[in-house]
Amino acid sequence: MNQLYIFTKPPYSTDSGKEQLDMALAAASFDQSVGLLFVGEGVWQLIDDQHPKLVGQKEYTRLFNGLDLYDIEHLYVYHKSLTHYGLLPEQLLRKVEILNDAEYKNLIERSSQVFSL
Amino acid sequence: MALKYAILVTGSPYTSQAHSSAQRFVDACYRQGHSVHSVFFYGDAVYVANELWNPANDEQNLQQGWSSLASQYDLTINACVSVANKRGIVSQEDAELAGLPDHNVNADFHIAGLGEWVEASSHSDRVIHFS
Numbered sequence: 549m550n551q552l553y554i555f556t557k558p559p560y561s562t563d564s565g566k567e568q569l570d571m572a573l574a575a576a577s578f579d580q581s582v583g584l585l586f587v588g589e590g591v592w593q594l595i596d597d598q599h600p601k602l603v604g605q606k607e608y609t610r611l612f613n614g615l616d617l618y619d620i621e622h623l624y625v626y627h628k629s630l631t632h633y634g635l636l637p638e639q640l641l642r643k644v645e646i647l648n649d650a651e652y653k654n655l656i657e658r659s660s661q662v663f664s665l
Numbered sequence: 666m667a668l669k670y671a672i673l674v675t676g677s678p679y680t681s682q683a684h685s686s687a688q689r690f691v692d693a694c695y696r697q698g699h700s701v702h703s704v705f706f707y708g709d710a711v712y713v714a715n716e717l718w719n720p721a722n723d724e725q726n727l728q729q730g731w732s733s734l735a736s737q738y739d740l741t742i743n744a745c746v747s748v749a750n751k752r753g754i755v756s757q758e759d760a761e762l763a764g765l766p767d768h769n770v771n772a773d774f775h776i777a778g779l780g781e782w783v784e785a786s787s788h789s790d791r792v793i794h795f796s
Contacts, residue, residue, distance in 0.1 A: 549786070549787050551786075563708070563748075564675075564708065567707065567708055567748060570747070570779065571707070571779060571782070574778075574779035574780060574782070574783055575779075575783050575786075578780060578783040578784075578787070580783065580787060661786060661792050663673075663792075663794065664794075665675050665707070665708060665794075665796065
């Protein structure tokens with residue numbers, strides 16, 4: 549099964565990013581093929597140098613750096629979401645694949661299951 | 666062709682229409698000759714498993730709605746253990762393990778790990794998410 553998890557919300561203001569990541573990790577550890585896509589405000593999940601501890605929260609976004617352990621190799625960002633917020637790929641906490649409109653559409657089309665919590 | 670559906674519910678029972686829509690969908694599935702592998706409650710949806718629900722008599726009771734579907738169609742309804750415990754929805758077993766003074770999961774609901782959801786989604790023809 550080829551699963552895609554789409555992150556559309558920023559981290560830390562709600563638990564949905566962490567809970568969606570937990571779901572993706574569970575799927576990957578049961579040998580599903582998992583990709584993560586960051587769109588809209590979801591791109592803030594990947595911003596480097598965040599300090600959630602200052603507001604009493606656990607820094608779960610670090611896990612995006614350790615996904616190789618779960619055989620999750622593909623992280624995608626929609627190009628317009630970066631430009632919308634004036635962000636550069638260098639400001640992200642890891643290397644990602646930046647998708648143009650056609651690639652974005654194609655990724656969703658070829659995924660057998662698509663989730664967005 | 667008869668299809669098997671896996672149902673994911675993440676919407677809160679109080680601030681979304683997720684549970685109401687999901688229950689109608691499950692009922693419609695069976696009426697049309699399809700079936701449901703199981704229902705998985707995640708995120709704020711797990712609040713529906715709290716057995717201390719006590720709505721007014723003339724209000725919709727979404728917990729009872731799930732219980733009725735579970736018995737009518739022999740349907741498994743699972744609530745995710747980690748997000749439930751975090752929100753104070755705790756089974757007897759987990760309450761004893763954590764040394765909590767009480768437990769509050771309605772007996773018709775199973776407390777399950779994310780592995781149950783992975784199993785459901787990978788053994789179904791379709792996955793439908795109600796948020």
